[in-house]
Amino acid sequence: MSDLYDIIIIGGGINGCSLARQAAEQGFRVALLEKDDFGAGVTSRSTRLIHGGLRYLESFQFGVVKESLHDRRAWLEEFPGIVDPQPFVIPVYKEDSRPAWYIYTGLKLYGMLSRDAELGTCQRISAGEVEHLEPGLDRKNLKAAFRYFDCQATYPEKLCVEMALRTETAGGTVRNHTPVTGFLREGSRVVGVKCGDEEFRGKLVVNAAGAWVDEVRTLLSPENKSHPVLSRLNGAHIIARPFPGAPQNAVYHEARSDKRPFFIVPWRRLYLIGTTETPYDGDPDRVMPTEPEIDYLLSEFDQLFPHTTLKREDLCYAYAGSRPLVRANSSNMNKASRGHGVYDHEAEEGIPGLLSMVGGKLTTARSFAAETMTAAATKLGIPNPGPLAIAPGRSYTADDRLAELYGGRAREIDLLIEQDPDTMMKPAAPGAPATVAEVLYSVQREKARTLGDILLRRTGLAYEADYDSDWPQAIAETVAGPLQWDSSATAQAVADFESELERTLIRL
Ligand SMILES: Cc1cc2nc3c(=O)[nH]c(=O)nc-3n(C[C@H](O)[C@H](O)[C@H](O)COP(=O)(O)OP(=O)(O)OC[C@H]3O[C@@H](n4cnc5c(N)ncnc54)[C@H](O)[C@@H]3O)c2cc1C
DSSP: OOOEEEEEEEOOSHHHHHHHHHHHHTTOOEEEEOSSOTTTTGGGGSOOEEOOOGGGGGGTOHHHHHHHHHHHHHHHHHSBTTEEEEEEEEEEETTOSSOHHHHHHHHHHHHHHHTOTTTOOEEEEOHHHHHHHOTTSOOTTEEEEEEEEEEEESOHHHHHHHHHHHHHHTTOEEESSOOOOEEEEETTEEEEEEETTEEEEEEEEEEOOGGGHHHHHHHHOGGGGGSOSEEEEEEEEEEEOOOTTOOSSEEEEEOTTTOOEEEEEEETTEEEEEOOOEEEOSOGGGOOOOHHHHHHHHHHHHHHOTTSOOOGGGEEEEEEEEEEEEOTTOOSEETGGGTEEEEEHHHHHSOTTEEEEEEOOSTTHHHHHHHHHHHHHHHHTSOOOOOOOOOOOOOOOSOHHHHHHHGGGHHHHHHHHHHOHHHHTSBSSTTOSSBHHHHHHHHHTSOOOSHHIIIIIISOGGGSTTOOTTHHHHHHHHHHTTTTOOHHHHHHHHHHHHHHHHHHOEEO
16 A cells, blocks of 8 residues: 555646645655656746846835745755845836836835845946946937846755755655656545556645646646647747956846847856747757847847947857746636736636646746645645744855855755765866765755756756766766766766757757
8 A cells, every 4th residue: 555645746847846845844644746856847947046036026026026026035045055135126217118107116126025135225326326337238318227126046956955855854755856647536536646656646746847737637628638738938048257347246128139038147157148939849859049039139139238249159058938827817816916826726617636837937936836735725625734934944154156046055065075085086077166075965865867867957067168068978987986877877967968958958
C-alpha cells in the first residue's frame, strides 16, 4: 500500500514549489513531482524581476499591486542574496504615450502602496544627471527621468530549489526528473497520479504545470486539448557582455516600435535585454528565440541607447519562454483578473480531486500558493490554514556570486571547503568560476541529477559569458562517483547535456 498524501503537486516551477513548501510547512503530507528539474520550465526563462506590477495601476488594480508589493517584500526578506533590490530608471521622451507627470504620479502611488521604507522611494532625475548616471541613454527629446526600486531574483531557479528543499525538510516527498504520465481515477474522482510504473495516491492533486497545464489536462481526457484554459505568449531575451555605455541601473521604457514594455537589466555582470510577446500554441518544450525577435530587441536597444557600442558580436546568447496566461474565456476561475486563477475541475468538468493553478508570475507565487491552499482546504474539508508568515532568511556577504546563487546557504559551501580545501577550492573545470565544492554540493544537497541541473540550474555555469564547452566533461568526471555513473553513463550524461543546452540557449 503506497502512502496517502494530502496534496500531490504536479510541476516544480515557482508556483508548484511555493505551494509545496507552504503545504508541507503547514503540516500537510505533500508530494511534489517535477518532470524535469525544479525551475527548469518558464521560471528559468523569465526577466527575473520581482516587481509590484507598476502597470496594473493604470487599470486601478490597487489591490493586485499591494499584494504583489507584499510578496516582493516577503521574497526579499526570506531569500536575501537570491533576491535583491534593483534600482530602475524610467526615461520619459516627448513622443512617449505616457507623460512625465503621469509616470511620476504612478511611481509615487507605487511607493505609497508598498509602505516600504527601503524600496518605496522615487526620485526625479534632471537631464544633466541622466547624462552622468546613464551616459549611453538617448537624450534627444528627453523630458524627464525617474529612479525607483523593484527587485531582482538573480536565480529564480534557486528559489525553486530552496522551496523544494524546505518542503522536504518539513516532511514532504520531493522528486525531480519524475514526469506525471497519467491520473489514477475512482469513478470520476482523481485519486492520484502515475509516473510510469510508480503510483502516488492523494486526497487532492494540484496541476501546477505552468505552460504545460493544458498538456497535463489532456492526460485526463484527450478532449481537453480542444478546450484549453491557457493561452501562451512567448518572450525572448538577448544577453550581452559588458560594453561601453552599458546601464548601471535597470532601464524600463516602452518599445519605440510597438509601445510594449522593454527592459535592460544588469544581470550577473552581464545585461539582460527583453522582451518580446509572440502568441504561441506549439509545444512548450520547444520554445526558442527567433531571428526576428533577436533583431527586434537589438533594434529597440539601439534606439534607446544610441551612445553605446553594443553590437551583435557583444551578445553571448538568447533564451525564450512561454508565459502561461489565463485564457480570456475561462470561466469559474477565481481571481483570474490577477493574472492567475485556481481552476476547479469538479465545478467545471465534474471531476473531483483535482485543481489547476493557471497563469501567475514569479512575484506573486506566494500569494497564488496561499489562494490555492484556501481552495485546497475547502476541498479537503478542513479550516483554511491562511498564508505563511514571512520567515526572514540570513544574508551572506562574503562573495557576491555565492550569495546570489545560494543566499544564506552559501555558508554550507564554505563548510565543505573548510573540510578539504585542497580538493574543494579547485575550479569545477579549468577557467570555471564555480568550485568543486559547489558541484559536489549540488549533488549531495540540492538534488541535482544531471549535468543540466548542475550547469544550468545550480551553479549557473552554462550562463557564463565565457562558458567553455569542455566544462561539462570535467564536471561529469567529478560527479560520476557520487552519481554512480560508469564511463558510458558519463558519456551519455555529457551528450544529454549538450542536447539540453541546445534546447535552452542559442549561442550568438
Ligand atoms: C519572457 C518572460 C518573462 C517573464 N518575466 C517575469 C518577471 O520578470 N517577473 C515575474 O514575476 N514573472 C515573469 N514571467 C512570468 C513567470 O516566469 C511565470 O509566470 C512563472 O515562472 C510560471 O511559473 P510556473 O511554476 O507556473 O511554471 P513553470 O516554471 O513552467 O513550472 C511548471 C513546471 O511543470 C513541469 N511539468 C510540466 N508537465 C509535467 C508533468 N507531466 N509532470 C511533472 N511536471 C511537469 C515543467 O517541467 C515545469 O518545470 C515571465 C515569463 C516569461 C515567459
